Structures are given as structure tokens and as C-alpha cells.
Amino acid sequence: MSSNSKDTKPRVYKVALRGEALMDHPRWNKGMGFTAKEREDFGLTGRLPHMINTIDDQCQRAFDQLSMHESDLRKNDFMQSMRSQNWVLYYALMHRHLKELMPIIYTPTEADAIAQYSHLFRRSEGLYLSFPDQENMEIDFLEQVAGRDIDLIVCSDGEAILGIGDQGVGISTAKASVYTIIGAIDPSKTLPVALDVGTNNEDLLKDPLYVGWREKRVRGEAYDKFIDRFVQLVRKHKPHSLLHFEDFGVTNAQTILERYRDQHAVFNDDVQGTGAVTLAALSAAIGVTKSKLADQRIIIFGAGSAGLGIAHQLRDAIIAESVDAGEEISREDANKRFWLVDRFGLVNDALQNAGKVRVGTEEFVRAENWVGEVHTNEHGSVSLLDVVKHVHPTVLIGTSTSPGTFTEEVVRTMSEHVERPIIFPLSNPSRLVEVQPQKAFEWSSGKALLATGSPFADIKTEKGKYVIAECNNALIYPGMGLGAILSAGKSLTDRMIIAGAQRLAQLAPCFNTHDPSDALLPDFGDSPAVNFEVGVAVCERALEDGVAGNGWEEWYEGDKTLKKGWKEEVRKRAQERAWMPVYGEYIYDENGEK
Ligand SMILES: NC(=O)c1ccc[n+]([C@@H]2O[C@H](COP(=O)([O-])OP(=O)(O)OC[C@H]3O[C@@H](n4cnc5c(N)ncnc54)[C@H](O)[C@@H]3O)[C@@H](O)[C@H]2O)c1
Numbered sequence: 001m002s003s004n005s006k007d008t009k010p011r012v013y014k015v016a017l018r019g020e021a022l023m024d025h026p027r028w029n030k031g032m033g034f035t036a037k038e039r040e041d042f043g044l045t046g047r048l049p050h051m052i053n054t055i056d057d058q059c060q061r062a063f064d065q066l067s068m069h070e071s072d073l074r075k076n077d078f079m080q081s082m083r084s085q086n087w088v089l090y091y092a093l094m095h096r097h098l099k100e101l102m103p104i105i106y107t108p109t110e111a112d113a114i115a116q117y118s119h120l121f122r123r124s125e126g127l128y129l130s131f132p133d134q135e136n137m138e139i140d141f142l143e144q145v146a147g148r149d150i151d152l153i154v155c156s157d158g159e160a161i162l163g164i165g166d167q168g169v170g171i172s173t174a175k176a177s178v179y180t181i182i183g184a185i186d187p188s189k190t191l192p193v194a195l196d197v198g199t200n201n202e203d204l205l206k207d208p209l210y211v212g213w214r215e216k217r218v219r220g221e222a223y224d225k226f227i228d229r230f231v232q233l234v235r236k237h238k239p240h241s242l243l244h245f246e247d248f249g250v251t252n253a254q255t256i257l258e259r260y261r262d263q264h265a266v267f268n269d270d271v272q273g274t275g276a277v278t279l280a281a282l283s284a285a286i287g288v289t290k291s292k293l294a295d296q297r298i299i300i301f302g303a304g305s306a307g308l309g310i311a312h313q314l315r316d317a318i319i320a321e322s323v324d325a326g327e328e329i330s331r332e333d334a335n336k337r338f339w340l341v342d343r344f345g346l347v348n349d350a351l352q353n354a355g356k357v358r359v360g361t362e363e364f365v366r367a368e369n370w371v372g373e374v375h376t377n378e379h380g381s382v383s384l385l386d387v388v389k390h391v392h393p394t395v396l397i398g399t400s401t402s403p404g405t406f407t408e409e410v411v412r413t414m415s416e417h418v419e420r421p422i423i424f425p426l427s428n429p430s431r432l433v434e435v436q437p438q439k440a441f442e443w444s445s446g447k448a449l450l451a452t453g454s455p456f457a458d459i460k461t462e463k464g465k466y467v468i469a470e471c472n473n474a475l476i477y478p479g480m481g482l483g484a485i486l487s488a489g490k491s492l493t494d495r496m497i498i499a500g501a502q503r504l505a506q507l508a509p510c511f512n513t514h515d516p517s518d519a520l521l522p523d524f525g526d527s528p529a530v531n532f533e534v535g536v537a538v539c540e541r542a543l544e545d546g547v548a549g550n551g552w553e554e555w556y557e558g559d560k561t562l563k564k565g566w567k568e569e570v571r572k573r574a575q576e577r578a579w580m581p582v583y584g585e586y587i588y589d590e591n592g593e594k
């Protein structure tokens with residue numbers, strides 16, 4: 001697998017900052033890593049102890065300091081603080097301890113850090129756009145982006161953070177830094193944005209230290225106009241950037257995606273990223289069961305942003321697979337492979353008549369009620385267990401935020417009817433998982449094929465171990481972003497997303513060996529190299545489909561045919577673009593960068 005991690009040549013920068021201003025800027029700061037010449041040229045000699053450290057020395061010192069903190073939340077806080085002081089050191093440390101530190105800076109610890117955001121707050125990062133200050137939005141936006149080359153904007157309105165609900169301001173910085181850690185996107189070209197439209201979280205509203213706008217969430221037209229103002233600014237000033245939406249409430253997530261997807265390159269991670277990574281894991285799992293996507297009976301438990309995103313992605317893949325096989329399945333028929341179960345039970349016509357079916361789920365409403373044969377749940381409608389009993393699903397996916405809902409009876413019943421039950425409890429953080437993987441393994445007598453949303457330890461088995469794949473959108477979205485940026489197209493199309501998911505699946509250990517004890521997805525430790533490949537695949541598809549933008553025209557002969565060597569060119573551009581955490585060489589220049 002080609003990796004982007006070999007290119008570690010130091011770059012030369014002309015820098016206009018001196019002294020404290022240089023050391024205070026996380027992009028430029030090198031701490032004890034400034035060379036003797038830089039110390040002289042930039043007025044740093046008296047500001048630093050005598051020794052000069054290598055980045056390895058600095059990583060060692062930082063890691064030792066990190067290890068002194070006992071709780072994961074304190075470690076997260078330490079890492080956050082390091083990121084606001086020295087980017088190269090932060091990312092170099094992440095590269096060296098990727099697997100160990102991802103759960104610290106990202107899921108599951110990030111959930112606690114976001115819940116505590118106002119209390120852990122020290123220094124702002126990125127852009128904060130608040131509803132009451134919207135008249136100033138363009139000025140605030142330009143203050144941060146004018147003259148900057150921005151590839152990627154990650155925004156959130158904080159309404160549905162992971163599985164922990166409305167948290168006001170907070171997630172976009174962690175999500176943006178994962179683009180750099182895994183996708184090698186230059187952090188100076190990313191912008192995290194908190195869109196503060198208030199919060200309905202009573203605890204936050206009552207908290208005297210809450211840092212966001214202390215009002216109830218703005219809804220309806222006023223909300224739409226605020227979001228539109230922001231999106232139009234992005235389109236006007238950064239037309240070639242990718243705009244990533246994270247953790248919006250389910251209705252807004254779908255609406256915003258549909259509204260803007262033909263106008264700008266937009267990406268909703270919870271919908272599309274989750275759909276793509278789940279498709280990849282499922283493709284590997286059905287390699288073990290030696291079946292086709294179209295043969296599956298799929299229950300999705302929790303029909304919100306993630307659940308619906310998965311349903312759409314898998315449905316589209318079923319149709320695409322059938323077209324390739326020359327036996328086209330209609331959209332209506334493909335929808336019949338799915339049973340959605342939400343808070344009120346099976347999404348069926350009885351629920352629809354009672355007005356309890358969410359917009360976006362209509363296509364999947366089932367006619368069957370199995371009246372008389374079923375136990376109803378506490379809402380008087382068909383429960384998950386009864387759907388399992390009647391449908392005999394091959395696949396059970398959890399995106400419900402409701403822990404423990406894949407009970408022993410659910411797993412055992414599912415296992416009675418299929419040889420290899422495919423069970424993906426994807427809710428984050430770990431404490432919200434629908435079933436502990438160890439339990440699902442036991443209750444299925446070791447037959448279940450498992451993937452979870454947060455990291456879980458391997459399961460010890462008689463033969464060795466069973467590896468639990470981490471099916472988290474972070475395993476694919478950095479590559480999706482890289483591919484979209486590389487292709488410079490006006491949109492990130494469904495076909496580009498499917499190409500990325502297919503490449504991810506091909507890189508899963510289990511996809512090639514068909515050995516069920518191998519993981520259904522690549523290891524997070526390999527995610528930088530894996531996402532490089534995903535990025536290449538996404539960009540290749542954009543070129544093949546003629547939707548790539550600026551800079552690719554010269555690679556077409558006539559209208560459609562690509563010139564020889566185009567694939568090598570995609571890889572070359574991806575490699576050249578990769579940002580690596582190594583210090584550059586600085587030359588003082590009063591007209592240089594700041
Ligand atoms: N693994 C990943 O990559 C990934 C990606 C996105 C989301 N997620 C996780 O998935 C979960 C859902 O996220 P989301 O953004 O879709 O949230 P969401 O709020 O949009 O959706 C949750 C859905 O679950 C339903 N629900 C709640 N309690 C239920 C219950 N007891 N039974 C059945 N349904 C119930 C809700 O009505 C809602 O429709 C979160 O825990 C999130 O962290 C994981």
C-alpha cells in the first residue's frame with residue numbers, strides 16, 4: 001500500500017513573526033526545536049533555555065508529561081492544550097502513538113470533553129459564529145480566512161453530538177484535527193466553525209460558566225436563514241473548499257445536505273461518512289457469509305441521521321451491485337430489504353397513520369404488522385425482538401444511542417435463524433453501545449460478525465483472538481475529504497462516496513482472507529495509509545465520471561477520455577499535498593507569512 005508518510009523533507013517558509021508572537025502561534029511555534037540560527041534571526045535567544053531538542057526529544061517529553069495524567073479526560077485536556085501551542089509537536093505525537101491516542105482525542109473521550117467544554121475552556125480555536133452577532137458574520141469570517149488558502153471547513157451546530165445530544169458549542173475542532181492526523185490535510189488549510197444557535201440543554205442554560213449563547217435553540221426560518229448566510233459566505237469566499245457538517249439534529253442534517261449538495265462540495269459525516277464506513281464493513285462481512293448485498297435482510301435500529309444515512313447508502317449499493325450483475329433491482333424492491341425500528345418500534349403503516357413516522361423514513365415504511373402474533377413494546381407498537389422473530393435478519397445495525405437494547409434474547413433469536421449474524425452496534429460513545437461485543441459473541445456462540453462505533457478490546461477465543469472492527473466514520477471521512485479536495489469538483493457525488501467505501505472494504509483484512517476472526521475493517525493504526533488510498537479512489541472516480549474541477553482539464557483527450565498516466569498523476573498530487581508533522585525551515589521576511 002502506498003503511504004503518504006515518507007515525504008518528510010523540511011519545507012522552507014518566509015515568516016514575518018518574531019519573538020513572542022512567533023512562539024505564541026501554534027502553526028509556527030517549535031518550542032525547544034528552534035535551531036540556533038532561527039533563535040538568532042527571530043529574536044528568540046534569550047527566550048529559550050540553551051539546549052536545542054529534536055522533535056523526537058520533544059515527543060518523548062510530551063509523552064512523559066501526558067502519562068502523568070491518570071484520567072482519559074485529563075489526557076484529552078493535555079492534548080488539547082498542546083494543540084493550541086504547537087501543531088507539529090501535537091501531530092508528531094499523534095503519529096507516533098496513533099492507536100493509543102485516538103481514543104483520547106476522539107471517541108469515546110471526546111464526548112466527555114465536549115460535555116465539559118465550558119469548564120475545560122482555556123483558549124478559543126477556530127471560528128465561532130453566534131446567532132445574535134450574525135450581522136457581523138462576513139467580517140468575522142473574513143477576519144479568519146481572508147488571504148488564507150482554505151481547503152476544508154468543518155462546522156457543527158452541536159445539536160446531536162455523538163450520542164449525548166445537545167451540547168451547544170464544541171465538536172468541530174476534534175473532527176477537523178482528525179483530517180490532519182489521518183488524511184494529512186494541512187491544518188493551516190482547515191477551519192473548524194461552531195455555529196451557535198442556542199441550546200435546549202437545560203443544564204447548560206443554567207450553568208453560569210456556559211460559554212455559548214444562553215438562549216433556546218433557534219428553529220424554522222430564522223435558523224435556515226442563519227445557516228444559509230454562512231453557506232453563502234463559504235461559497236462566495238472559499239468556492240473550492242469542502243464543507244463538512246457534523247452532528248446536526250436529524251431533520252436539519254438531511255435538509256441541509258439536500259439543499260446545498262448541488263451548489264457546493266458538502267459532506268454530512270453522520271449521514272454519508274457513517275453510511276460509507278458501514279457499507280465497507282458489511283461488504284467484508286458478506287465475503288465471509290458468501291452472500292450478496294441484495295440477499296440481506298437488514299434491521300436498522302435507530303432511524304436518525306446515522307441510521308437513515310446507512311439505509312440510503314446500503315440501498316444505493318444494492319442497486320449498483322444489481323446493475324453491475326445485469327439483474328437490475330428497482331429502488332422500491334431494494335427498499336424492501338430494510339426494516340427500520342425507531343423509538344416507537346417498527347416503522348410501519350400503523351405508526352405512519354398515527355403520525356409518528358419521521359420525514360425521510362417514508363420509503364421504508366413496512367405494511368406488515370403481524371397483528372395478533374406480536375408483543376408490543378412500551379409504546380404499543382412492534383418491538384425489535386418481534387421484528388427479529390419475524391424477519392430473521394441477516395444484519396442488525398444499531399444507531400439508537402440506547403445502550404443494552406440488543407438483549408440476550410434478541411441476539412440468541414437472531415442467531416437461531418442465520419448461520420453468521422452480522423451485528424454492528426454503532427452508537428457512540430462506548431457506554432451507549434447497543435450490546436457489548438463480548439456478550440454478542442457469547443450469545444451467538446461465537447458466530448456473530450461484529451463491528452462497533454467506538455474501540456473495543458479483542459475477544460480471546462480458544463483459537464486465539466477475535467478482532468472487533470471499529471466502524472467509525474473517522475476511518476473514511478478524512479479520505480473522502482482528501483479525495484474531494486484533490487478532485488476540486490463542485491460536489492462530492494454518491495458515486496465518489498461508493499468508490500471510497502469500496503476501496504476501504506478491499507483493504508480490510510477479512511475482505512481478502514474471508515476468515516471471520518480477522519477484522520471486518522482495517523485497523524485504526526493503519527488509517528493514514530488506508531485513507532490515502534480512499535482519497536485516491538474518490539478522486540479517480542471523480543475523474544472517470546467527468547466531475548473533477550480546476551486543474552484536471554489538461555488530463556482529458558477530447559471530452560471524456562483520460563490521458564495515459566492519469567492514475568499516476570492522482571497519486572502524485574495526493575503525495576505532494578500531504579502535510580507531515582515535521583518542522584519547516586524559517587527565514588525571516590517582513591513580507592512573509594504570519
Ligand atoms: N460509528 C459511527 O461512525 C457513528 C456515526 C454517526 C453516529 N453514530 C452514533 O449513532 C448514534 C445515533 O446518532 P445520530 O446522529 O443518528 O442521532 P439521531 O438522534 O439522529 O438518531 C438517533 C435515533 O435513535 C432513535 N432512538 C432513540 N432511542 C431509541 C430506542 N430506545 N429504540 C430505538 N430507537 C431509538 C431516535 O428516535 C433517533 O431517531 C449516536 O450514538 C452516534 O454517536 C456513530
Ligand SMILES: O=C(O)C[C@H](O)C(=O)O
Nearest residue numbers: 107162163270428472473
Ligand atoms: O464522532 C464520532 O466518533 C463518530 C460519529 O460522527 C458520531 O457522531 O458518533
Ligand SMILES: [Mg+2]
Nearest residue numbers: 162246247270
Ligand atoms: Mg458525528
